Amino acid sequence: MTEGPVEEKERGAIRKHLEAVPAMSDTDFAFAVHATDGQARTGAITMPRGKIRTPAFMPVGTAGTVKAMYASQVRDLGADVVLGNTYHLMLRPGAERMARLGGLHRFMRWDGPILTDSGGFQVMSLSALRKLDEQGVTFRSHVDGTAHHMSPERSIEIQGLLGSDIQMQLDECVRLPAEREAIEKAMRLSLRWAERCRTAFGEQPGKAMFGIVQGGDVPELRIESARALADLDLKGYAIGGLAVGEPQAVMLAMIETVEPHLPSTKPRYLMGVGTPDDLMRSVARGIDMFDCVMPTRAGRHGLAYTRHGRINLRNARHAEDTRPLDEASACEASRAYSRAYLHHLVRSDEILGMMLLTWNNLAYYQDLMAGMRVAITEGRLDAFCEETRAGWARAERDAAG
Template sequence: MTDRFSFHLLGTDGGARRGEIRLPRGAIRTPAFMPVGTAGTVKAMYPDQVRALGADIILGNTYHLMLRPGAERVARLGGLHVFANWPHPILTDSGGFQVMSLAQLRKLDETGVTFQSHVDGSRHVLTPERSVEIQLLLDSDIIMQLDECVRLPAEEAEVARAMRLSLRWAERSKRAFGERPDRAIFGIVQGGDVAHLRIESARELAAMDFPGYSVGGLAVGEPQAVMLAMLETTNPVLPADKPRYLMGVGTPDDIIESVARGIDMFDCVMPTRAGRHGLAYTRFGKINLKNARHAEDSRPLDEASDCPAARDYSRAYLHHLFKTDEMLGAMLLSWNNLAYYQALMAGIRAAIDERRFEDFRRTTKEGWERGDLPAAA
């Protein structure tokens, strides 16, 4: 155990990095995938299931929790770890992305964002200082600065304006966070798909000496090649001795390619959202259990998996659950998908440790392309 936040770079293999974040509530093995618990729950999963799959940390969402049940209420009830029965590290985002994408009648200025809740129309003001205050009330271990995320494509002038506003908000967020060695606040690199703006943002944030750095404003509709090009531009500018978090990413392919470019942390709703809609992620690629061809397929998703959802239920049964709208279908596929994501991260970490990451990257992607589970008899 430790009484302060720290990051230790344990090894590299090419551009891929192997490390460990240490916090009072536990260690986070990197590269890490953080299941998303938007409103204090990883949807369709029990907390002990999430932990058993290998998750060292989960993510909570400031925007949703400030609206329901309210940050002050969560604080009175012991903080998010107690409230959600997750005694391990929690990262919270700033709420900025959800304000831009979900809130009604929002107005943005230098001070912050004034918006109406998408839940009940109530009026709220989110400033860098209030975002940090909410995240501290939630008792988050890793806090994000408030930033403005511009959807792509966008005009360069608009991207530059939002990026520089985010830099000013970064200074205010860090000041509001103060000196708290037992947790951390991360700055967020913005700049859209414009390389020189990404470099400017990364350099300015590095000069502020944050404990860690997030790369935001990607995976918002741009092609994967653009996202990867921005990582290749950004990561060399960020301090090598600080963790790097790519926000909201993504698919297994996005993750493995981003690890190759030096990213340490990921989060995405994709595995649980896909699971609720009948889509399974496996080492053989994606499988849509709603397709009629699975109706009489007695094979499991993956007979070699350690996860009971993948190993012990037939594709025919899973297909049946989704055709009849049984909630067990969403539960089983969410379980399967998070198990696959955590197994992928464990495989990545082992490959970096053993300096065989490129081979792991190649064979993993070949498995997705081949789809090589033996055919049913």
Template sequence: MTTDTITTDASRSDFSFHLAARDGAARTGEIRMPRGVIRTPAFMPVGTAATVKGMYPEQVKALGADVVLGNTYHLMLRPGAERVAKLGGLHKFMNWPHPILTDSGGFQVMSLSQLRKLTEEGVTFQSHIDGSKHVLTPERSVEIQNLLGSDIVMQLDECVSLPCEDKVAEKAMRLSLRWAERCKTAFGNPAGRALFGIVQGGVVPALRVESARELVAMDLKGYAIGGLAVGEPQDIMLAMIETVEPHLPVEKPRYLMGVGTPDDLVEAVSRGIDMFDCVMPTRAGRHGQIFTRFGRMNLKNAKHAEDPRPIDPQSSCQAANGYARAYLHHLVKAEEMLGKMLLTWVNLAYYQDLMAGLRAAIAQGRLQDFIAETKEGWARGEPAGEPA
């Protein structure tokens, strides 16, 4: 384990990354900006449409989240970026005065929109909501994110589905690089905010390396790895992280987009990733699935119907330590809104506790022990009788 104090030029931009400690490739530190500090490694709850589904903003913050994610595609369609700006910006609109990262909308355009047409200029598409026609260019994506008041803005990129032919991945990667240049020009250098580039290239190592090197040459405030967690096996995803990581600056934050399971998180942290987002904990909670230190549990299962025990009495989360499994099972089976809320709470609490544990383990130089203990708990499952 080594300790460092590596910063960007905070006096110029008021956005800085402070790397406090390393354990192997893993890092812990802080991203500092006017609206707050993001402790890294960080998991960002997904608030796609200006809400983390099933949670009050105060709950999300109390669990330990320093930043949430909003989405350009969804917010441009409803309620509209100009309307949000008139109402004081996204932070005021959703009552979240802390940092917000906005995804550029590229992934959603490719995966959700109807009759999309991709050109050098941008993407023309029909809304999945009402079929209305829209155009999203790199400049418009940055404009929308600026109207929202995002603290961390993501470049517009083309995200291809995997598996795909190498030539398809190459074409998308090169287009994404050209769009990154246009995003940088459109974004400028506003104080206290940051533009991140997105490394693309499918599962072709040479393309990933080229993408990373070209983006680093643009001297952006941070770098994301995109186009993964889209159905490829975990070992492929981890191999791509290992390919890209040596080519990213040590002194800038690294963000793995759309990831993932608790196991994905610990493996990616050990390979040098600082930031994550994923809908998994909230989506799973709405469908009766929870993540715990004993592994994954399904509250739909009949075995919980008469179980008076809480999920985990040692958890700091009231939803995990204060409600009977039988009651949670009933809520899930009855499709009650409260069940979705409570299980989402359980999941986000576990994810934030896991990240806090990873940060502490890196600082103490015992990351591999922490990961081994954590995985042993998942594999062993719940002890007989009362949860340990």
């Protein structure tokens, strides 16, 4: 999988171009905790492209777009940061092409911070005929079958070409349940890759590289991974390899296991999570950042998240329901369209239905995060979470008649 002189020359020219771009400001990456409530905390990550209020939910913009949303809508809902996917963007339109076009921010018209994942999870889950070794992973694209090689260094290089503000180390994610031997092997490989990613990332003022704690559902492996990554003194730390098939109780237990071993002065990011209840329980355990495709994917399949709980708009009982999803919401999609209309759009496979429900779902997620930030500041997170769950329960009882 070696590159020819033309490709290497082009990549070298792109790197020089990116290095010549002046910094947007003198602001470096910084994280500050403003208030705590038990293990929960609220604060902010400050970067040249803006401030990320924590706890934060990052809408997933897999291929340079948060599906069914304009970037301006996502920003207006209160999102400070979005996530881009290295695997998908390296395949289409390509990292080098993205750099020539001015980077992902310009490409998707998002001027705030962008976090990119390493591409490792998608390589493991989507690509065909993959081969993993110490150097990285060789795989064939799920799009057109072309061969690619992803090393820790190449992952960091791609994320740099995309122009992301927070970059993730390449890791190996093992789906649970799994044998301890496989979990331990993947954890140790991920630690070695973290060191290589740190070297490849170097010093980039205003940007950050996060490590990823692995170790499956084995507490001592999680602790070893967290401690080793903490020794690398990275800008932030993610907990990976959860929400991959294990029960919620296992996920929460692993957060409780890892949290004491991560630096309290660095942001903590729980990858790929989750439901509104997952978010509340994880924030209560000290998590600062989240991402998940759930609100956007649910919106495309007729499911709405609201303070009244989940509402399946495919259900026939909504066919003549003139109520909006949430009359008190500031989001137009939530308060201005009847459930009957949304039911009609969903059952008719109209694109507008997907757009409105995605809009509603992301609004609800951002409102939930904002509510938790205020509750932590006021020292009443437990009460906020109990009230939120009680609202869901009341709505379920009313729906059951």
